[in-house]
Amino acid sequence: MVPMTSDDYREKIAIKGHVQDERGQFYVIQSRSRSREGRKLMASIYCNHIMFKLNDFKFPYTSYIDEAYGVHLNELTELITKATGGRFTFVIHNTFDLHDVKDFGRGTCLEALNKIVDMYECEVEPDNFVINLKKRIGSDHGLQYRLKKNIVSSSFKDKGESLVTRMYAQMKDGRTFIGMDASLLTDLERSLLSSIPGTIVNGNLAVNYLISPFAQYWASDSVPFYDGEIIEQDIEEAEDLLKATRKALLEQEVVSLEATISTADLFKIDHTEPKPHLGDDVMCIDPDMGMNRLKARITELTEYPYSLDKHAEPTISNINLRDYDDIISDLERNKNITNNLFSNGKIRTDVFESFAKQAVIDINNSKTELIYPPEGGILAQEKTNPLEQVRLTSKGIGISTDGWQSIRAAITARGVVAEQVIGQLGNFVSMLIGNGEDIVQINTNGIAAGASSFNSAPFRLNMKGDLIANSLTANYANIEYSNFKNGAIVGSSINVGNGMFTVTSGGIMSAVGANFSGSITASTVTGTNINGGTITGALIRTAATGRRIEQDSQGFRSYDAANRNRIQIATTDDASAAAIIWRDANGTSVGEINSYQNSGVLTMYGNSIIIGSNNTSNPIRMQGAVTFGGAVNGLDISDVTGLQAELTTLRNRILNLESAFYSHSHSVTLPTHNHGLANAANWGGTFTTSTP
Incomplete structure (x- = not known):
């Protein structure tokens, strides 16, 4: 508030004028609100920092960036500096990563600055026309807002509407x-x-x-x-x-907190007390309000540096500083800005007309003196600035702004020379931009760049639409009939069929289906089903660990839940190549089925082999002859069908034969005989034999 009767108000406070604060920072006066209370006339002055004059500079279309990759922050700030004629400069205090830029430069320079802040996640600390960009403004000076010390009143709010976990x-x-x-x-x-x-x-x-x-x-x-x-x-x-x-x-992921505090500025009377600054870390201690050593940042700060009876009103929060989009919206509320020069591919005529209108105004407002120099011609000279001159001679017309030391524009029989030629329609046979071989030419052959000879230029576009270029970067291309030299396509990604087939720059390919006639080489193949004829040179397993089956060049193996090999079919060069090996829970071989070289014999080997069936209705069957090379244990007579009955029959028959043998006797009849001795006659007879 300023008294309207003061000299400051009458002489210094004017719309778009400037005021300076205690830190030397300049502010632009945007509005004056006047009020009367009896004989007391007061004016309320609203102004904003001079940095926001960036909103009065239109970002030039020639500097607009449609798309660029890996852009340094400094490149974009230099474009803003150039757009303001060097008035605003930037100091970058930290190292920022490169960033891909798209659609940069629409609107004003303040909008361009906001785009930089958003892309590179930096914060702004202006120092008049020098804008400091930092990863984080403010610091931790140990500032506390404590009840019964410097908190006069406070309001505290927390919100969970935007909470995301x-x-x-x-x-x-x-x-x-x-x-x-x-x-x-x-x-x-x-x-x-x-x-x-x-x-x-x-x-x-x-x-x-x-x-x-x-x-x-x-x-x-x-x-x-x-x-x-x-x-x-x-x-x-x-x-x-x-x-x-x-x-x-x-x-x-955290609830948003915001507190508005009316404080006592102790630093105004005690210089050892820290002074608050925008972006500073502070601690709030007011347990009754739920602020028990609450740590947050100052996101808004209203100060009264020249009034001891008025104190700072900080807003502290755990969210970001105020978005420049909000600030721009405030500034643009009553201002109409042309966003770009082109709309639907046609030049906006109102842009040209505004330029022409301004030219008419400048000419009408000029105060010109006509001079006829001795060497001839007519010299039109501006009275308020004699350095601005227009000379008309029989050779042509020339325009100078430095007293004819140099020509800014000229029209002669040979052509027109000007820094800018602005219009809506041009009909030319040939146009040349550049010097020597670094030249762009437009003529009846087409458009060429990089050589004075059209047919030698590395970039050529003829009247038939044929394009030759050393390299091509495009945001979008619709190629009906393509021909890629050397069969190579190099790009950031490939997308066919609206995502049906994609390849990222990281080499990740995604497809709904694929048919390959050649070979596929990969470190990992993941899928639900693999159907095919032959899989060569791979480790095939049903799981990475635990119970699984594995197959590779070493053979076939099964593992239990403790990752122990239990069954093995080896592929070594010795006799075990035709062996199936069984192992116990310790991994020790307990037996195998083997076929040794050229033996023609299938061998079942083990320290202890058990062959059995739990179902007597489905017994173990051996067909063909069986040879036992050792003792057979555990085989009862009853386990062999019919053997007991056959043996009983044989025993009975043997017993019968034995009984008949031991009880047998018979009669023997012998005739008379002398054994060849006449004097030893032995008279015959019938005799009964004894039993055995």
Whole structure:
């Protein structure tokens, strides 16, 4: 508030004038509100920092960037400096990563600055016409707002409407980071996702979301997660999308807090007390208000540096500083700005007409004196600035702004010379831009660049539409009949059929289906079904660990849950090449079925072999002759069908024969005989034999 009767108001305070604060910062006066209270006349002055004069500079169309890759922050700030005629300069205090830029330079220079702040995530600290860009403004001076010390009154609000504990993400063409290597996650992110089954499969992400470490704190039986989603159409790489998701979740995984405090400026009377600055970290201590050592940043600050009876009114929050989009909206409220020079491919005539209108105004407002020099011709000289001259002679017309030391524009029989030629229609036979071989030419042959001879230029576009160029970078191309030299296509990505077939710059290919007639080489093949005739040179297994079957050049193996080899078919060069080997729980061989070289014999070998059947109705059957090379144990007579009966029959018959043998006797009749001795006659007879 300023008294309207003061000299300051009458002589110094004018619309678009400037005022200076105690720090030497200049502000532009934007409005004056006058009020009367009896004989008391007061004016309320509204002004904003001189940095916001950037909103009065239109960003030139010639500096507009449609799309560029890996742009340094300094390149964009130099464009703003150039657009303001060098009036505004920038100091970059930190190292910022390169950033891909798209659609930069529409609107004013302030909008361009806001685009920089948004892309590079920097904060602004203006020093009049020098704009400092930092990763973070303000600092921690140990400033505290404490009840009974410097808090006069306060209001405190917390909101959970935007709370997110599970953040989904999409990028260009609806793609996500599903399938990305999970090693790119932080240890905490991986741990949180691993707690949910199916989120990470075979070391790759199977979901397109991240989980907040505070999710369990906010979870309930009805709502386990508070979901949110970001869709970044400017992102094409999965790793970049992961970073954007991580940043978005970090900003929304906590409840937003905001406190407005009316303070006592102790620093005005005690210079040892810290003074608040925008962006500073502060601690608020007012337990009754729920601010128990609350740590936040000053996001807005209203100060009264010259009034001891008025004190600073800071707004502290755990969210970002005020967005420049809001500030621009305030500034643009009553201002109409032409956003661009082109609309639907046609030049806007109102832009040209405004330029022509201004030219008419400048000419009408000029105060010209006509002079007839001795050498002839007519010299039109501006009275207020004699250096501005127009000379007319029989050779032509010349225009100078430095007293004829140089010519800014001229018209002669040979042509027109000017720094700018502005109009709506031009009809030319030939146009040349540049010097020597560094030249662009437009003539009846077409358009060429890079050589004075049209047919030798590295870039040529003839009247038939044939284009020759050393290299071509395009945001979009619709090629009906293509011919790629040497059969190579190099680009950031390939998308065919609206996502039916895609290839990222990281070499990740996605397709609905594929037919390959040649070979496929890969470190990992993941799929549900693999159908084919021959798989060569691979480790085939049903699982990476635990119970599984494995097959490779060493043979065939089965493993139990403890990863112990239990059954093996080896492929060594010795006799075991035709062996199936069984092992116990310790991995020790307990037996094998083997066919030794050229033996023609199938051998079952083991320290202890048991062959049995638990079902007597399905007995073990051996067909053909059986040879036992040793003792047979555990085989009862009753286990052989019919053997007991046959043996009993044979025993009975043997017993009968034995009985008949031992009880047998018979009679023997002998005739008379002398054994060849006449004197030893032995008279015959019938005799009975004895039993055995």
